[in-house]
Amino acid sequence: MKSLSLIVLLVLGFVPVSEVEAKDPPAETYQPGYWQPVARFDNKRIVEVNIINNTDVPIEYDLTDIEAMNPQALQPEQTGNLNGFGSSANIVIYPLVNDATDFNLRYKVAVDEDNNVINVSVIKDKPSFLGHRSINLQRTGAVYLY
Incomplete structure (x- = not known):
């Protein structure tokens, strides 16, 4: 039995050992859906939001912080500005018309990275689109639409 163990050790001792590097598969973490941010801003700098009314109806916007x-x-065609709210906010935007059954609002977001300004273009969309109602700016710098 000892001679078998000795033979195994000798054979294993003379077998060349090759290094194997662990390879990570490419990351595939992106899953499309409403849970993905539509844009990002620099949360270490002061951020502003411009709301551009590109509809043919009056709209109203507000921060959900009532104070x-x-x-x-x-x-229509006017721009409003929000600033001084810190690095996070919930902003609601809604049409000021009695009957909005023929359309829903859609927000298109673009970030001016040099000035840390979030430009939100508000447009009318068909009733088949469920519509956006709010913009959520998170402390992490993520921008979500709901």
Whole structure:
């Protein structure tokens, strides 16, 4: 039995050992859906939000923090600005019309990275699109639409 163990050790001792590097498979973490941020801003700098009314109806916007401000109205083709709210906010935008059954609002977001400004273009979309109602700016710098 000892001679068998000795033979195995001798054979294993003379077998060349090759190094094997562990290879990580490519990351595939992105899953499309509403849970993905539509944009990102620099959360270490002061951020501003411009709301551009590209509809043909008046709209109103407000921060959900009731103490921050009162709702602000925007006529068609006007731009409103939000600033001084810190690095996170929930912003609601809604049409100021009695009957909005023929359309829903859609937000298109673009970030001016040099100035850390989030530009939100508000447009009308068909009723088949469920519509956006709010913009969520998170402390992490992520921008979500709901």
